[in-house]
Amino acid sequence: MSSVFTDAIKNLLSPIGDLLEDEGVSEVMINGPHEIFVEKKGLVFKVPNEFEDEGTLISAMRAIAQSVNRTIDEDNPRLDARLPDGSRIHVVLPPMAKNGTTVAIRKFSKDSLTLKDLIEFGSMSDVAARFLDICVYLGKNILVSGGTGSGKTTMLNVLGGRIPKTQRLIIIEDAAELQVDAEHVVNFETRKADELKGLGEITIRDLVISAMRLRPDRIIVGEVRGDEALDLVQVMNTGHDGSMGTVHANNPVDACTRLETLCLMGETKIPPDAIRKMVGSALQIIVQCSRYHDGGRRTSHISEVLGVDNNGNYITRDIFRWVQTGKDPETGKYIGEMVPCNYVPTFFEDIVVHKLPFPKQNFLAPDWARPLVKKKAA
Template identity: 45%
Template structure:
């Protein structure tokens, strides 16, 4: 019964309220006004709509006016980590690492597009037929990707990676089974000792979460510059400068890339540069920054293993400058990167640090690495839950000498004991 009258009531509300002026008012004030219009409309037109249905209509209308439409409640649900809208009739979520279909729906494809355009406009970006793909973020920091038809064949697609309200630290990640206590301690020491670190993993493996946790062990006295396509890092230090890329305007000008921002950041007297994700030609600038006194810099990249991460870095540097000899590129990587931390999303939906590898230098023209920790699967267990152990190789880390400089050598050696 409610759906038969919802369209009429909604049109009455939107024709009675100036959405632009309402945006400047308190949420409670607009809510009272919307509820009053709904009550008057139901009474005047003698519509068979109950009080509970009226309240639900009011919430949906407010979500349409100020939020992200029918998926707004999912943003308030802390058990949801990802929201995926595949056209108006399919809304999936990820809970505890598993995908599930929700009963939520949009009115039509135009409704999805309207929500997508509102999200993009809040961060000064646009999404339409001429620019059908965009990365943006919500006010709470959640990351959003939008793809419109005709690229999205079955209707507009919205993918939201939610901003975690939980203050995740390395210790808490260890308590959740994402890594061991010893691994957590070694990473704490590495971050405090200003090691250059690359967090490697696949999509949704928890790279940004781990990067945020690592950043908590940066000294409060350091100046940090962060560079991202869509800002989502949550640094706690008092001296942080956040930079974000910019897409080209309608005339195709005005674009600012990650590489542009990295080069500019070098002129900003940073102690550390944190790049949200290295995915292209900016890799060369990042390596040069790591090699020119900006110790303790961090970034993430997509790869399946520490060795793959090194290969990807090589490829991205060659994209930036194809004239550089491969040996020179590898030598630059070997001198810039200290640790590669591999994270993986398991088949049971959990995220684990599967390897911590240290770059040990070069032998001939090959970059040499040594594993400090690795996750060993329990081959005898084939149930849904992934079982295994985090094992230390017992090797003395190469950065132990640097840890001595920071007064942490003994703690590092103790943490490495098998």
């Protein structure tokens, strides 16, 4: 088990010690003392591990909370915290949790992944990876979209690591998860209010304001969940080209709508139509991450945002998309590949002007995929 835990906590967590040590396990889910599941290679299944009883499980969670200077009890029945090794833990106590104390521990890989790794994992094609690399180099604003556990954080880590070394990057997160491998990185993390006095809260919005005064070339907001979305949109629209963020959404159009909705959650007095136009002009590329039923995490879409039409609908065009062509009868794994969608992005001239080796032919779908791409687009 991780050396960040004291011997006392290790002892309390001994029923799941092997799961925490197993590098193949990405998440441990506890639904009461006698029901534990894990996620491994993208699939969730039950394991025989158990805690002795509810009291033992609660004691372990209280010890973890104390180790990170937090409290979990009847008055504070929820815990959302980052452990010293970077893992994220969320706990809900009974009676809110009807199954017993409910816990999710999300572990993060200690190895920094690269675009090459994503290609080898089958997450995207070589051509699509080179295109994303070019988008980062050219300073295109990128929003990474996807559901829980779809690989958004991994993708943002990879893209952030491709930012030119001469640029200053400021990363703002609710709970520090990103491990961007870049030369000039400043990391900010929010702080919750003091549990007794209710003072001292520092929000993402507060940190965005500070970041704007600290000469950033680019800003990354790790995950947009609230009205800080408006700040990210304004950052993207005010000269900080190449800024990035993540949002929970199922497809590129939904990602735009979701960001718009989050912008309107606060006390902003900007009309909804104006917000929609701001979102449409701020976003340039959406990278859609998806977790498929076979457990695979893949980049399902790389799309360009072209603003809004006369009816107020977001206009997006798929540049690359993952297409399933079959299923392996033995492993159950999906067979497919990421293909171009016969769409040349509007900024192709930027690629030419910078003399980047990416010919227009790379956007043409292969003959076999053209009917599939055309059908999807329709």
